Amino acid sequence: MTAPLTDGDLTLRLALDDALVVRFEVENGQPLGTVEIRRTTPGVGLVMWALDGGAELAQRALRLLSEYAFDELGLERLQVEVDVELRSSARVAIRSGFRREGVLRGAALVEGERRDVAVYGMRVDDPRPDTVTGWTALMDSTLPKKRVIAHVVVRDTRGRVLLCQVSYKKDLELPGGVVEPDEDPATGASREMEEELGTALPLLGVLAIDWLPRWEGWGDAVEILYDGGVHDPALIDRLQPDGFEIRGVSWHAPDALVGLVSPLNARRLPMILAAPDQLHNLSNGTPIIS
Template structure:
């Protein structure tokens, strides 16, 4: 066994107890034995950190931080992982507070008492900013906090009050121009980009008609949708549009009172409201008003 001076942060001490080509194990002491922490090599330059501790999450966090720096500096590893049951929140907190960013879920990756369980993966690279720095801590929190999809659609009307709807290739319901906002893209830019990609033109956005929260639906997670006002146009506008032919097969004007059965139940609920009062901001939950329209 290679001689290693005890690792310590002034309160916690890690003493090397086992080392081979695959596993390095430390006994953890804090006024007495409190558990163990180890690094197991998986592939070249990558290790998995595990711990068994009686001293609570704060003690585990200190031990994991110490062994992580040892693994990077002395073992030459470039990346470390922590793999925990998503239901064990204390382990997740230890991972985050030790500097590991949440990276995702491996569904059914563990077999526990003949039951398939999910595994949450937390990762740290050698060059990651550490959790005691501002950028390190905010990156950790950003990895763990909820992330909602943002959707931006555009409501385009003609002078007779009809709404422009697209025939899409991936479902039978007619849809508004627009789509999912990309990372690092503001919603208005996303709406304009999607409009140009789908129908060949980015019409000016003259305001926001509605903000809607969408619950989970048919495999989709919940989302926030912004419906922009694409303005009022002469019916001949439709002759200038150029559906992409792949996602959008065609476009047409539709009367507000004839949408049932043509659009999704969500749009059947909310579009008549928006078209009846297009000069106010509608605050919606799943297409239903949650407060009187502003204005």
């Protein structure tokens, strides 16, 4: 028989233990509700609760239940699924040690309406929420993750800019691309150039920092435009487009970009090329006026 679980004040008493569900009744001198684990796949359990008494009490109950699941049931992962509108339940999940992992779009049907469901997970080897690394990992899981883009502005001695014909859109684009996780932007810019053009030119500094709003399905992003230097026009003959993402490269004058590049680059590139010795602080290609 399973002994009650307790933290000295709150008590969980086993009420059901079968092949699918392990349920505990929760009390602190009076009945407060239930917490349970539903076995979904081998080693994984879905945690649910129906409790009176507030968020702190629910958090304490879930912490007791989680340790029982790992230590006694031998589970390796626990999961909580919460309607994204139920912010109090989301806080309970986080403070109980569950990291936010993503959103299942339209996964729940509530009164005939499709609702998004946020998924929170905890592994048996995760640092616990009462440790420094455990708490920072929990907070990190809830904070925004903004995309970072690093492009390189390469000029020739005639004042033209190097642009790439890419395979996935009509607009000509600067060399570079999205920075990978745990990669600094300058390294990302050099890596992208090497992958796309077979050559990573030295980066001489930052020409512009731009914020990009949501656009055509993309989330917002921060973009850094690096100075790839001024080169002889013959540089283009040394470049080796990968033939997959980059189909070709060419030089273009700043006053001839409209219709060739995106409206964003048509706004900002002539301005940047006209003043390459200053740092341009931009928002959607427009100078930020302080």
